[in-house]
Amino acid sequence: xxxxxxxxxAFTDSFEISEDQVSALEYQSIVQWDSVxxxxxxxxxxxxxxxxxxxxDIIDFSSFEKGKExxxxxxxxxx
Amino acid sequence: xxxxxxxxxxxxYSDNIAIITEDGEQISYxxxxxxxxxxxxxxxxxxxxxxxxxxxxxxxxxxxxxxxKRVIPVLISPDINKSLLSDLLESYRPGYICCPDGxxEDGEQIxxxxxxxxxxxxxxxxxxxxxxxALLLTTSGSxxxxxxxRQSYVNIESNAASIVDYLKITADERPITTLPxxxxxxxxxxxxxxxxxxxxxxxxATLLEKKFWQLLKSLNATSFGGVPYTYEMxxxxxxxxxxxxxxxxxxxxxxxxxxxxxxxxxxxCSEKNIKFIVMYGQTEATARMSYLPWEFAESKxxxxxxxxxxxxxxxxxxxxxxxxxxxxxxxLVYQGKNVTLGYALNYQDLAKGDxxxxxxxxxxIAQRDSxxxxxxxxxxxxxxxxFGNRVNLDEMESMLNKAGFTCVCAGSDDNMKIYxxxxxxxxxxxxxxxxxxxxxxxxxxVKQIGEIPRNEAGKxxxxxxxxxxG
Numbered sequence: 001x002x003x004x005x006x007x008x009x010a011f012t013d014s015f016e017i018s019e020d021q022v023s024a025l026e027y028q029s030i031v032q033w034d035s036v037x038x039x040x041x042x043x044x045x046x047x048x049x050x051x052x053x054x055x056x057d058i059i060d061f062s063s064f065e066k067g068k069e070x071x072x073x074x075x076x077x078x079x
Numbered sequence: 080x081x082x083x084x085x086x087x088x089x090x091x092y093s094d095n096i097a098i099i100t101e102d103g104e105q106i107s108y109x110x111x112x113x114x115x116x117x118x119x120x121x122x123x124x125x126x127x128x129x130x131x132x133x134x135x136x137x138x139x140x141x142x143x144x145x146x147x148k149r150v151i152p153v154l155i156s157p158d159i160n161k162s163l164l165s166d167l168l169e170s171y172r173p174g175y176i177c178c179p180d181g182x183x184e185d186g187e188q189i190x191x192x193x194x195x196x197x198x199x200x201x202x203x204x205x206x207x208x209x210x211x212x213a214l215l216l217t218t219s220g221s222x223x224x225x226x227x228x229r230q231s232y233v234n235i236e237s238n239a240a241s242i243v244d245y246l247k248i249t250a251d252e253r254p255i256t257t258l259p260x261x262x263x264x265x266x267x268x269x270x271x272x273x274x275x276x277x278x279x280x281x282x283x284a285t286l287l288e289k290k291f292w293q294l295l296k297s298l299n300a301t302s303f304g305g306v307p308y309t310y311e312m313x314x315x316x317x318x319x320x321x322x323x324x325x326x327x328x329x330x331x332x333x334x335x336x337x338x339x340x341x342x343x344x345x346x347x348c349s350e351k352n353i354k355f356i357v358m359y360g361q362t363e364a365t366a367r368m369s370y371l372p373w374e375f376a377e378s379k380x381x382x383x384x385x386x387x388x389x390x391x392x393x394x395x396x397x398x399x400x401x402x403x404x405x406x407x408x409x410x411l412v413y414q415g416k417n418v419t420l421g422y423a424l425n426y427q428d429l430a431k432g433d434x435x436x437x438x439x440x441x442x443x444i445a446q447r448d449s450x451x452x453x454x455x456x457x458x459x460x461x462x463x464x465x466f467g468n469r470v471n472l473d474e475m476e477s478m479l480n481k482a483g484f485t486c487v488c489a490g491s492d493d494n495m496k497i498y499x500x501x502x503x504x505x506x507x508x509x510x511x512x513x514x515x516x517x518x519x520x521x522x523x524x525v526k527q528i529g530e531i532p533r534n535e536a537g538k539x540x541x542x543x544x545x546x547x548x549g
Binding site: 016031036037038039040042043054059 | 320
């Protein structure tokens with residue numbers, strides 16, 4: 001699996017949505033991505049890439065696009 | 080602070096700061112009371128008003144104003160599903176709705192200030208409410224049950240005073256809100272801190288917003304409360320690595336935090352010199368029934384502690400006999416002035432008297448250790464806590480049945496299982512539940528089953544469900 005595929009899968013698994021829905025996602029834009037969903041998403045992403053994110057990054061992780069930027073810090077490049 | 084209550088008498092704190100808003104505005108007790116009395120002046124005493132709560136200045140002002148005027152507020156979640164709201168309106172026929180601007184379009188607007196409006200609904204009921212009745216809270220807001228808890232003036236005054244006593248709250252405290260105001264635990268934090276003349280930082284920002292942590296740090300918040308899910312978030316956010324020097328204590332209630340989590344937070348907090356206080360309560364007991372003194376957070380991890388000042392616990396066996404021995408399981412019974420008057424199902428019930436007489440059968444199964452500390456081990460009543468929200472399983476079933484789904488509900492906290500029969504679509508059931516409850520879908524699993532296991536009398540055998548269908 002490519003990094004992009006893993007990244008998308010973290011969203012589709014955590015929120016039970018289809019792949020075509022993920023790219024425009026933002027925190028609280030769908031009912032699944034509330035504080036509860038955010039925790040499952042972060043856990044799924046940390047598992048997928050074997051990383052541990054810092055508090056500030058967990059809080060800043062506010063959209064599908066923003067997440068890609070944050071992951072660069074952890075040497076995870078999503079293209 | 081002896082013999083004063085948190086609504087009639089807080090004028091004594093005149094120049095203290097009562098409220099600090101998200102914008103950093105500091106509002107004195109005097110200003111709070113002026114705003115409170117102004118909005119309440121539009122409603123005659125003993126009328127019922129739906130107060131749609133947010134953690135904002137005007138929401139608190141309206142609440143305090145209504146209590147002072149002896150107007151009876153029903154505290155409503157701003158996220159309530161609209162069809163559930165109309166059921167509630169029909170059941171209670173409140174003469175007024177007090178809500179954020181733009182929240183409700185119907186009715187005649189009679190007052191508007193600080194982001195809140197007061198609306199006259201046109202309902203007018205002639206039933207006189209019980210003179211003791213102070214306010215009404217939902218038990219299970221998310222299923223829109225019309226069942227409300229009737230809280231008296233004595234209930235709310237005595238519970239706030241007990242909380243101030245055991246948490247040793249002084250005018251120097253500055254709690255920051257983490258819980259909604261319509262939720263009894265969130266409300267109890269507001270009540271008890273007003274009673275002590277303290278300053279409350281009001282925000283609707285969640286722990287996952289930068290704004291929350293900025294407010295906490297820049298305004299030097301001294302405490303906050305959290306339900307079990309809040310603590311899961313704190314752990315995920317690596318609370319142990321945070322620098323929060325202003326924080327003096329944090330409390331936990333609203334459901335059972337696993338023992339391992341209690342130990343974790345007890346030890347992290349002790350290193351940081353923050354008191355970690357586990358507590359237990361129910362809306363039926365106004366808010367609080369017990370607390371675990373922070374000194375015991377580690378050694379008695381998993382315990383709900385001891386009864387609050389003025390309260391008393393006992394355990395009874397299946398025959399109603401009091402259990403004297405330690406480490407023996409029974410139903411937890413609480414006695415105290417904060418035991419509420421009872422339930423209401425409609426406006427006629429607001430006239431009812433005190434049905435509990437100071438004794439609450441909690442429905443929780445507990446045991447007491449030889450040092451007198453209590454531990455919850457199970458639950459008699461059919462409800463779950465989903466991310467801190469109480470969801471009654473029977474009400475959920477009846478709501479689903481009414482919508483045309485044949486199903487039964489069971490499961491555990493944060494994981495409700497909805498068992499459906501026949502060709503009903505799991506995703507439709509889930510979408511319906513999420514729409515109605517406004518809770519995260521992760522809290523619900525829909526399972527297809529062949530048939531609902533029942534006994535000869537037709538009663539659902541819930542214990543068999545898990546075994547048969549996992």
